[in-house]
Amino acid sequence: MTSDPRPGWHGIPPSADRYVPPLQLDAPDRPATEPEPEKAPALWVELEYPDGQKQTVKGFAMAWTPDAVYAQWVExxxxxxxxxxPDQCTRREIPIKNRFGT
Known part of the structure; x- marks a missing residue:
């Protein structure tokens, strides 16, 4: 006897069982520059982890001070x-496509 597959997610979502947060700074105690969300600078962010591993991700600078960048990415x-x-961040360019998709 076989059954039809059930709709929806099966199992533990990947974010719940594999996500390890990177090392991070404490939030600054001084005001940070915050751009409009649609104008957040695109970045490459080199994340560092407690076990010494590093990973570079595509992200955005959501806020910054001279000593820290509040980076956001999808994982x-x-x-x-x-x-x-700041030395963990490098500006990246997002190619702009024209209305014809090129």
Whole structure:
């Protein structure tokens, strides 16, 4: 006897069983520059983890001070964020497509 597949998610979502937060700074105690969300600078963010591993992700600078950047990225289908050092961030370009898709 076989049954039809059940709709919906089966099992533990990946974000719940595999996500390990990167090392991060404490939130700054001074005001941060916050751009309009649609104008947040695109970044490459080099995340560092407690076990010494590193991972570079596509992200955005949601706020910053001279000493810290509040970076946001997507990992395991969820938005993640962390305060990181400015030297962990590099600006990246997002190609702009014209109305014809090129």
């Amino acid at each position: 395991f289908s969820r938005a993640r964020e962390a305060w990181v050092r």
